[in-house]
Amino acid sequence: MLLLLHRSVSLRRARLHPAIHLLVMSSASASVSSPPASSAAADYHCRTKHSHTSGYARGPGRLDWANQPNPFLRFSPPSSLIPLPNPPPVGAGIPYPSLFHSPPPLPQPFSVESLSALLFHSLALSAWKSAGASTWSLRVNPSSGNLHPTEAHLLFEPPLEPGRLVVSHYAPRDHLLEVRSAPPVGARSALLPPPATAVLALSSIFWRESWKYGERALRYCNHDVGHALAAVALAAAALGWDVRLLDGLSDEDLGCLVGVGKGVPAPPEVLPDKMVMGKTPWVERQHPDCAVLLFPAGSEPEVDYAAMSAALRGFEGLEWVGKANSLSKDHVVWNVIYDTAEAVKKHGPAPGERFSVSPWQRSAALSDGLYKELTMQEVVRRRRSAVDMDGVHVMGRDTFYQILLHCLPSGGVSPEEQQGPQRTLPFHVLPWDAEVHAALFVHRVSGLPSGLYFLVRNEEHFDTLRSAMRQDFEWARPEGCPDGLPLYRLMKGDCQRLAMQISCFQDIASHGCFSLGMIARFEPVLREKGIGCYFDDAGFDQLKDTPKVGAGRKASECIPEGGLRTGLRRATSGLGSRRVASELDSAPGGWPPGLAPEGGLRTWLPEGGLRTGLRRAASGLGSRRVASRLGSRRVASGLDSGGRPPDLAPEGGLRTWLRRAASGLGSRIVASGALRQGPDWGLRAGPPGLRAPKLRAPEGTLGPGNNT
Known part of the structure; x- marks a missing residue:
């Protein structure tokens, strides 16, 4: 499952309620099977994410x-x-x-x-x-x-x-x-x-x-x-x-x-x-x-x-x-592309797979009067990709709803039916049910409060989606929303800056009337959905049943060579479980045997404080060499003798601290609760004395030439 994850630092700057910062799924609320460790598609997905912490995925850096x-x-x-x-x-x-x-x-x-x-x-x-x-x-x-x-x-x-x-x-x-x-x-x-x-x-x-x-x-x-x-x-x-x-x-x-x-x-x-x-x-x-x-x-x-x-x-x-x-x-061979394409080849039809045709289904609509008098041929031949927005224009509410109605896979269904089967243009070309939903950042739509909205395109997924997300989301039907449009308001707030930040700092994401991210079932179908220049982990979070640190496993074994964006996330999904966190926080002897046999967290967090440690981690800590430092025996023995240092994790235990550390990267609440480390430095400025990574798009990633 790909889930939307918003960094708390970004949200604070975007003046949103803190509760909006995480759409997170717990293993207790949904059963999501993990792909095999050798899954080339899952590995490629993790390796090629853009990340606020470890930077952009590998690319040429400049255009040849x-x-x-x-x-x-x-x-x-x-x-x-x-x-x-x-x-x-x-x-x-x-x-x-x-x-x-x-x-x-x-x-x-x-x-x-x-x-x-x-x-x-x-x-x-x-x-x-x-x-x-x-x-x-x-x-x-x-x-x-x-x-x-x-x-x-x-x-x-x-x-x-x-x-x-x-x-x-x-x-x-x-x-x-x-x-x-x-x-x-x-x-x-x-x-x-x-x-x-x-x-x-x-x-x-x-x-x-x-x-x-x-x-x-x-x-x-x-x-x-x-x-x-x-x-x-x-x-x-x-x-x-x-x-x-x-x-x-x-x-x-x-x-x-x-x-x-x-x-x-x-x-x-x-x-x-x-x-x-x-x-x-x-x-x-x-x-x-x-x-x-x-x-x-x-x-x-x-x-x-x-x-x-x-x-x-x-x-x-x-x-x-x-x-x-x-x-x-001349060329550049990015070997991971060809390795992945080779590994995910389809070798034949599934047993019993047959060709079938869906009957024509009318798309849902408010009124044909919303359209200009153009032919289909005029529309498709004159289509252009927007490269800039003015940040001022306001979209009419009915126009907004009409756009979303055209995103529904099943069209205008009766009250007894649900959205899911792909029967309308152009979705009916695909023989499977809809697997992709949309999280919408609404900026300027008349009659709608700004904030985060969610379009459920397959209503069989509704209960799973709702239980996966924060319990304080509203799930309210917006005013004037057509009965057949499964659109919900999750949270009110100004999310323009947030949309810009998770879209690789492109103003077009905040200057439009709305922007969106696509949320897809990932493990069950192993198909990449949605693209764009965005920070994957800032916009989407993939939940997996990853190996837990413990049972004789070293921390380095839980962090692949893909770096921090995969290593730290997989490590925290194990270290941050309720069971492990409870043992860490309450066990009289400190860390359970085998949890961190050759390391601990202390050496990874230097004197500079939480933000310094995480920022240095983000600059390359995911490597096995550094992962092995995630707590030497010296640190582990220190933890064993006196339990975890009182200021290492704020109230709520290690799970809370790791989650906030991974998402907030040193927000004010974490900096003060974890290490009492002074002011909020902000995501891009970094702490005093530390050069923060530049989170700007590599040359050629944005700008001229993207007018498609």
């Missing part, structure tokens, strides 16, 4: 403009090209609200013209921009940093060549298809079960994102695939088509479909075990992500995953035409 990846992949020479005609003017399309509130239009025939319209309104270029000598393109589908790692491939029967199947790559710059291979037509029924017309597959080039974002690139690539899926779903709906994820295909099946490894350099037999810089062209390879089936709305193709997989495996023996163009001269 000379090696910025080419955003356009082409294969030369292709077998043939399929030019796509420009669709009619965008003003001639269907009204935007009707896409969500009216049944789908009659399906358009599958033709070159309709295929062109699908791609033109989902994955094509939408504009060119320039500043000084620099020129760059924008696309219909959004992308992190406007880097567009996502590539699209189509398997279909060309309308002008019946009886022939082709696999093609979409080239958005020129709006055409490059034919790369021709599967045997005998496989059509397995690959395109009637009345399906095409399979659209998406892949990612990790290098395009890691050039700017380093180790976090895998997060952004997954995020961008979601954007592309949503864009395709909307464009298909305007044509009277439906799309559904082919979730029963394995990574190997998808690799065969998109021709991974065909016309590109092969990777080494053994992947590097550390970051590598230099000419490594294999990092420009595509990674297969997913595929969707396109078919007329209202129909339900009968997909046989076993037959489809067998047909795709036969693609290995096909002739693949065209060599990929080079994207960069």
Whole structure:
């Protein structure tokens, strides 16, 4: 479970009630299974967090403009090209609200013209921009940093060549298809079960994102695939088509479909075990992500995953035409990206997994009068990512509610039904129930008090969510909230500064009318949800059943090499349990045997006080070398002889102290209660005589180029 965690220092500066500072789950209030220790997804998630304490995740630090990846992949020479005609003017399309509130239009025939319209309104270029000598393109589908790692491939029967199947790559710059291979037509029924017309597959080039974002690139690539899926779903709906994820295909099946490894350099037999810089062209390879089936709305193709997989495996023996163009001269290999992608490969459908189609469901709405008179085509072609907000504009309450109604997965449900199944655009492309909720920081919405709100997108999770959070949250229905919108106010207060601080100090998070963080079930699904430049542990806290210090375990064994952001959190989840804390606080002999056999907390907290100790810890204490210092025998014996020093932990015991230490980093209440260490220095200033870490975004992380 990913839970929202707000640092108390940030909250104090944001003038919020102290109770808002933690949305925390206790192991007693919810049963959340822990992923295996070897879980590559969980390890990657922890390793690539941004943190207020240990800083930003590993990245390039600066942008190597000379090696910025080419955003356009082409294969030369292709077998043939399929030019796509420009669709009619965008003003001639269907009204935007009707896409969500009216049944789908009659399906358009599958033709070159309709295929062109699908791609033109989902994955094509939408504009060119320039500043000084620099020129760059924008696309219909959004992308992190406007880097567009996502590539699209189509398997279909060309309308002008019946009886022939082709696999093609979409080239958005020129709006055409490059034919790369021709599967045997005998496989059509397995690959395109009637009345399906095409399979659209998406892949990612990790290098395009890691050039700017380093180790976090895998997060952004997954995020961008979601954007592309949503864009395709909307464009298909305007044509009277439906799309559904082919979730029963394995990574190997998808690799065969998109021709991974065909016309590109092969990777080494053994992947590097550390970051590598230099000419490594294999990092420009595509990674297969997913595929969707396109078919007329209202129909339900009968997909046989076993037959489809067998047909795709036969693609290995096909002739693949065209060599990929080079994207960069030199590269940086962030090995953790490729290790993680390899470790989390899907090897086939789950037992009993079948393809199913959800019937059309009307999206919930207040009034179509809230929309401007724009067509769907105008909206998607003119979409731009905001790069700045004025901090003044006030959003109408009905507009705010309408936005959130469009976030509901099940649409307008009856009072007897609950939100959860994903039936509305664009969520119905996914075959599972909603797993993501939203915590909203409301700044300027007329008729609504500023504060923290929560949107429950799967109401089966409501009891778990409520019991996981602070008991003094209001869970009040906001004024004027529609009956079918499960939105709750948790706490009133000005949270502008807080939103800015946990969003990597970007003013856009506080200057907008509202901002939000996504809260996802993590361990059960092991899928990264939500992205952005934010401090993960300041905005989200992952609860795990981590190994407890004790039973002969050293502190260093509970702190992985991932550093403090994983090590300290895992350590405190064990040291801070009620059982262990109770033993520590009340045992006559001090620390229980084996709890800290070779260490204690005293040496880790130097004379400078709590803030100094934690700040030094944040600068790199998570290493095993320092973790072993978390209490030498000398300190342990001192604790054994006289119990814990009276000023080491404030009233409430070690659990309270560790929690406040981990979240407050030396707030006034902790500094005075724990070590009587004088004034509140603030998160960024640090204590006297100690150079505080700079918590500013690395060069290139923010600013120009993020207009996606």
